[in-house]
Amino acid sequence: MKFLVVDDSPTMRRIVVNSLKRIGYSDIVEAGNGEEGLEVLDASVEFVITDWNMPVMGGLDMVRAIRSSPDTSSLPILMVTTRSVRDDIVQAAQAGVNNYVVKPFTPQVLKEKIESVLEKVKGAA
Amino acid sequence: MSTDVRNPSREEVLADTHETLRAVARTLESLGTVGDLAPGSVLEDEADDRAEPSPGPAPTLGMGLQQEELRTPLQRLALFLAESYGELAGILEGLRETRGVLQRAEVTRLQHMNATLQEVSSHTEMATTDMLDGLERSLALVDELELISIEAPDEGTVNGAQSNGAHPPATDPEDTRDRLRDELHQIMQHLQFQDITSQRIGHASDVLADVEQRLVLLMGTLERYGFVIPEGDDEPGEATPTGAHAETCDPSATTADAESRQAMADDIFG
Numbered sequence: 541m542k543f544l545v546v547d548d549s550p551t552m553r554r555i556v557v558n559s560l561k562r563i564g565y566s567d568i569v570e571a572g573n574g575e576e577g578l579e580v581l582d583a584s585v586e587f588v589i590t591d592w593n594m595p596v597m598g599g600l601d602m603v604r605a606i607r608s609s610p611d612t613s614s615l616p617i618l619m620v621t622t623r624s625v626r627d628d629i630v631q632a633a634q635a636g637v638n639n640y641v642v643k644p645f646t647p648q649v650l651k652e653k654i655e656s657v658l659e660k661v662k663g664a665a
Numbered sequence: 666m667s668t669d670v671r672n673p674s675r676e677e678v679l680a681d682t683h684e685t686l687r688a689v690a691r692t693l694e695s696l697g698t699v700g701d702l703a704p705g706s707v708l709e710d711e712a713d714d715r716a717e718p719s720p721g722p723a724p725t726l727g728m729g730l731q732q733e734e735l736r737t738p739l740q741r742l743a744l745f746l747a748e749s750y751g752e753l754a755g756i757l758e759g760l761r762e763t764r765g766v767l768q769r770a771e772v773t774r775l776q777h778m779n780a781t782l783q784e785v786s787s788h789t790e791m792a793t794t795d796m797l798d799g800l801e802r803s804l805a806l807v808d809e810l811e812l813i814s815i816e817a818p819d820e821g822t823v824n825g826a827q828s829n830g831a832h833p834p835a836t837d838p839e840d841t842r843d844r845l846r847d848e849l850h851q852i853m854q855h856l857q858f859q860d861i862t863s864q865r866i867g868h869a870s871d872v873l874a875d876v877e878q879r880l881v882l883l884m885g886t887l888e889r890y891g892f893v894i895p896e897g898d899d900e901p902g903e904a905t906p907t908g909a910h911a912e913t914c915d916p917s918a919t920t921a922d923a924e925s926r927q928a929m930a931d932d933i934f935g
Contacts, residue, residue, distance in 0.1 A: 547860075548913055549859070549860040549863070551856055551857075551859045551860055552857065552859075552860045554853075555853055555854065555856060555857055558850070558853055559850075559854075562850060592915070593864065593912065593913050593914060593915050594912070594913060595912050595913050598912060621915070622860070622861055622864060622915045622917075622918035622919070623915050623917070623918075624917070624926035624927075624929065624930065625917065626929060626933070629929065629930050629933045629934075630933060633933055633934060638934075639934050640930040640931075640933070640934055641927070641930070642923055642926045642927045642930055643857055643860065643861060643918075643923070644854065644857040644858070644861065644920055644923050645854075645857070645923070645927070646854060647850065647854070649927060
């Protein structure tokens with residue numbers, strides 16, 4: 541399974557990539573903001589993990605763009621962010637995020653959320 | 666003195682004060698002229714005023730016409746001075762109000778920012794301590810692996826020895842390697858503090874830039890009123906645009922209570 545990891549912090553991208561590799565996913569592409577994420581997003585990407593607060597284009601705008609395109613509207617998206625106010629989480633859900641991980645996270649939480657999203661997507665299909 | 670409950674603008678207050686002071690100057694000028702006049706003579710504009718009833722006390726016995734003429738401008742001068750006092754009081758009140766707003770808004774924000782930076786410092790120290798602890802445990806595990814390799818250079822021999830019961834190893838090398846791997850991964854996870862603290866510092870930087878801009882505005886206002894602002898030794902730097910990190914920073918980013926915050930997200934996403 542190919543992942544797209546979008547985060548403006550290189551440190552966080554490395555941590556997310558490292559966590560993904562640890563739980564068994566090694567096919568990963570990276571982007572530094574939402575706009576870059578949309579540029580590298582192609583048909584081979586099967587799962588998106590994105591931060592919220594980023595320059596140029598934030599994670600929420602990127603999620604909306606992905607959901608508005610027929611080619612990517614059903615792509616699983618997991619948001620990994622520091623934002624943990626209830627209204628923010630609800631806003632992310634309304635934008636089309638499939639699940640939500642609050643930073644700082646553990647690889648175990650990341651694994652659980654990825655599996656949960658994949659199960660739901662599989663169930664919906 | 667203005668009794669209008671509306672707060673006048675700085676320009677209005679300044680214009681009023683200027684007008685009042687000009688009136689004071691005119692009155693003082695007329696006083697000087699009256700003093701030079703011969704008894705019985707009056708200024709042209711004062712002649713009109715005399716037709717109206719004088720608001721001041723009646724001249725006492727023995728007081729000549731010149732003193733009576735002099736008294737009326739003096740009373741007007743007192744009135745203008747009172748008005749000037751009122752205008753100046755208005756300016757002072759405006760300055761007090763400005764100071765109050767600055768104190769209420771900026772001091773609170775700066776205190777909050779100070780608390781944020783202290784929290785960042787505390788979390789940085791905690792994360793550093795956790796990483797050092799992890800590194801120490803990792804080093805101990807490396808020592809353990811080294812000891813195992815000395816005791817049984819060939820791992821196959823260790824397992825063979827264990828099965829024979831000759832030299833049972835203190836620790837399973839595979840288990841030690843797994844523990845070492847876990848420790849190193851945990852150290853990497855602790856590095857998440859960098860992203861979180863950078864967001865908090867970015868927000869604090871935005872607050873400082875905003876306060877700086879407000880102070881520049883205040884200095885400009887004070888200078889317009891004639892206050893001299895002492896210059897520092899260094900040239901002031903260019904103000905950073907407010908909210909430079911607004912898009913990339915979460916002001917409430919924290920490393921604390923991750924579990925409870927994750928539980929709230931789980932509750933919303935089911």
